[in-house]
Amino acid sequence: MTAVLPPAVLLAWRNLAYDRSRFVVTMVGIVFSVVLVAVQTGLFFGFTATTTIIIEHSGADLWVALSGLRNFEIAMPQKERHRNIVMGIPGVARAEALEVFFSAWRKPTGGNESVLVVGFDPDSGLAGPWNLVEGDAADLRLPDTVVVDVISKAKLGVARVGDQAEINGRRARVVGFTQGIRSFTASPYVFATFANAINYGNLNDRQANYIIARLADGARPEDVKQAIRERMPDVDVLTKAEFAEMTKTYWMFTTGAGTAILMSAGLGIAVGMVIVAQVLYATTVDHLTEFGTLRAMGAPQGFILRIIFWQAAITAVAGHLIGILIAMAIAHASQYGTALIIVPPDLAAALFFVTFAMCATASLVSIRKALTIDPAMVFQR
Amino acid sequence: MTTPPAIEVQDLSLVYGQGQTAVRAVDAVSMAVRRGEMLALMGPSGSGKTTLLMVMGCLLRPSAGRVALLGRDLAQLSPAAMAAQRLAHVGFVFQSYNLFPALTARETLRMTLRLKGWEAPAAEAEAVRLLDLVGLGDRLDSVPAKLSGGQKQRVAIARAVAGGPEVVLGDEPTAALDWKTGSGIVAMLRDLARQGDRAVVLVTHDPRVADLADRVIHMADGRLVEATP
Ligand SMILES: Nc1ncnc2c1ncn2[C@@H]1O[C@H](COP(=O)(O)OP(=O)(O)OP(=O)(O)O)[C@@H](O)[C@H]1O
Ligand SMILES: [Mg+2]
Numbered sequence: 001m002t003a004v005l006p007p008a009v010l011l012a013w014r015n016l017a018y019d020r021s022r023f024v025v026t027m028v029g030i031v032f033s034v035v036l037v038a039v040q041t042g043l044f045f046g047f048t049a050t051t052t053i054i055i056e057h058s059g060a061d062l063w064v065a066l067s068g069l070r071n072f073e074i075a076m077p078q079k080e081r082h083r084n085i086v087m088g089i090p091g092v093a094r095a096e097a098l099e100v101f102f103s104a105w106r107k108p109t110g111g112n113e114s115v116l117v118v119g120f121d122p123d124s125g126l127a128g129p130w131n132l133v134e135g136d137a138a139d140l141r142l143p144d145t146v147v148v149d150v151i152s153k154a155k156l157g158v159a160r161v162g163d164q165a166e167i168n169g170r171r172a173r174v175v176g177f178t179q180g181i182r183s184f185t186a187s188p189y190v191f192a193t194f195a196n197a198i199n200y201g202n203l204n205d206r207q208a209n210y211i212i213a214r215l216a217d218g219a220r221p222e223d224v225k226q227a228i229r230e231r232m233p234d235v236d237v238l239t240k241a242e243f244a245e246m247t248k249t250y251w252m253f254t255t256g257a258g259t260a261i262l263m264s265a266g267l268g269i270a271v272g273m274v275i276v277a278q279v280l281y282a283t284t285v286d287h288l289t290e291f292g293t294l295r296a297m298g299a300p301q302g303f304i305l306r307i308i309f310w311q312a313a314i315t316a317v318a319g320h321l322i323g324i325l326i327a328m329a330i331a332h333a334s335q336y337g338t339a340l341i342i343v344p345p346d347l348a349a350a351l352f353f354v355t356f357a358m359c360a361t362a363s364l365v366s367i368r369k370a371l372t373i374d375p376a377m378v379f380q381r
Numbered sequence: 382m383t384t385p386p387a388i389e390v391q392d393l394s395l396v397y398g399q400g401q402t403a404v405r406a407v408d409a410v411s412m413a414v415r416r417g418e419m420l421a422l423m424g425p426s427g428s429g430k431t432t433l434l435m436v437m438g439c440l441l442r443p444s445a446g447r448v449a450l451l452g453r454d455l456a457q458l459s460p461a462a463m464a465a466q467r468l469a470h471v472g473f474v475f476q477s478y479n480l481f482p483a484l485t486a487r488e489t490l491r492m493t494l495r496l497k498g499w500e501a502p503a504a505e506a507e508a509v510r511l512l513d514l515v516g517l518g519d520r521l522d523s524v525p526a527k528l529s530g531g532q533k534q535r536v537a538i539a540r541a542v543a544g545g546p547e548v549v550l551g552d553e554p555t556a557a558l559d560w561k562t563g564s565g566i567v568a569m570l571r572d573l574a575r576q577g578d579r580a581v582v583l584v585t586h587d588p589r590v591a592d593l594a595d596r597v598i599h600m601a602d603g604r605l606v607e608a609t610p
Contacts, residue, residue, distance in 0.1 A: 298468025
């Protein structure tokens with residue numbers, strides 16, 4: 001196998017493998033750094049995806065809210081009759097009212113939890129629960145019924161269909177469980193029909209947080225947006241993509257949550273770089289006589305640089321592979337936890353370049369050293 | 382036209398450093414080494430033997446005078462061109478072997494040949510042939526740590542002659558070995574000189590090594606002091 005390797009690759013590999021304990025230390029350093037960066041970035045992606053999960057799955061093309069909207073979770077009530085106005089705009093196929101509000105959930109076993117109630121119109125097919133794994137969403141049409149996610153079973157103190165809790169002092173019977181509808185805030189989503197939600201919130205049915213609309217085939221979102229704005233100057237109209245972006249930006253950057261995560265990812269890169277630089281440099285210094293011998297034999301400068309490059313490259317590839325596998329295992333396990341970590345192939349690929357750049361940068365110190373080698377050194381003892 | 386000597390130096394001087402601290406390590410030396418001959422270079426410590434060897438081996442540029450390798454003048458070459466000359470024409474043997482600790486004998490030879498432009502399959506066959514030649518046919522896959530001093534030096538000799546350089550230079554190649562082993566190494570180098578039609582120059586402090594050489598040159602204070610024909 002080694003017979004076909006280019007000589008610089010062979011020597012790089014052999015030099016790395018020769019000092020096993022040092023190689024293990026390097027690997028631990030790089031793997032640690034790759035896992036840290038992948039998990040932090042994956043957490044960032046996971047959080048980002050979580051913040052917009054309802055928006056993405058709602059089936060609505062346009063969101064209308066009272067102006068001043070900054071995120072999905074908090075919207076001020078507007079008049080429910082806005083729905084009729086939106087409905088009358090050319091290009092709108094459907095418009096429905098949607099209630100989204102925080103409320104108190106009293107567990108069957110006692111104790112309160114904050115929840116985010118999502119009250120949707122069951123006839124519209126917009127913004128209802130999806131991916132039901134237990135129960136039947138059609139039962140939501142019955143009074144005092146809700147659907148929650150299996151992830152929040154423990155938190156909400158319910159275990160199976162038929163379990164009963166209270167929202168704002170009113171009975172809430174669980175008729176189904178979804179899977180994978182995770183809330184970014186600490187408050188789990190609770191799905192109810194618009195009518196039931198109004199009761200839970202003691203709300204006025206002449207008001208709604210959102211009017212959501214589905215467009216007719218061929219209608220241009222920009223035109224419809226413009227038309228709605230002209231009719232109602234006091235509302236914000238956002239396309240699905242705009243609203244998703246707004247909510248993501250709010251949670252990830254305005255609150256600083258995302259920035260903190262990304263900073264620890266950056267820290268992971270820095271730590272990895274220092275470890276790799278350290279070890280590659282030590283390896284280079286250890287092999288200085290060998291490099292001098294090679295230069296005396298007539299090997300060109302480039303050959304020595306290639307050896308150092310390949311040492312960095314092999315370290316990067318091995319460290320990346322192991323690190324990503326561990327990160328993917330962590331991501332897989334996170335499906336059942338409260339914090340979602342997403343490590344898509346794109347992230348894995350991008351991280352390869354990050355790891356590679358990290359190792360290449362780290363090898364610069366070694367390269368500087370190697371460039372000072374005088375082949376005459378091997379004769380001067 | 383007769384074939385030029387493998388190495389020829391004329392009025393060669395090499396000065397280390399400048400001004401007050403300058404050391405004239407080699408001082409107006411003229412000599413030649415033919416292909417097929419083994420020359421021993423002797424002299425007290427600090428007399429300039431290693432320095433002269435490095436100039437002949439294209440590792441140092443002379444301060445004055447001329448040095449020619451196979452008739453080609455080396456004085457004006459760039460460092461990269463000097464490296465290319467070494468790669469193509471010169472093999473080195475060191476007192477402390479200078480093998481690559483992580484490479485087996487076979488890999489060392491293969492890498493050396495591939496550095497010299499050999500293709501992988503040919504390099505593999507030639508590596509085995511050369512190691513057989515130096516009597517290490519049964520230690521092909523040993524790393525240096527698993528070899529005795531004499532065996533290590535034989536790997537180094539195989540490496541030095543790999544690719545067929547016309548010149549092989551050794552700086553006290555037997556100093557770390559007992560005489561029985563050392564004489565074997567010197568005899569092997571002499572055979573490689575004669576059979577391979579190459580010039581071999583050995584720096585040594587050991588008169589018994591010199592006895593095995595075709596010719597001996599003595600140095601003192603950077604100059605040649607006598608030569609036995
Ligand atoms: N890099 C250098 N810089 C300055 N002076 C040097 C250098 N290398 C050698 N010298 C000096 O040049 C002179 C000749 O040294 P050289 O190593 O050639 O001698 P040598 O005959 O090989 O000695 P030894 O038998 O001890 O190996 C010595 O005085 C030595 O101190
Ligand atoms: Mg010397």
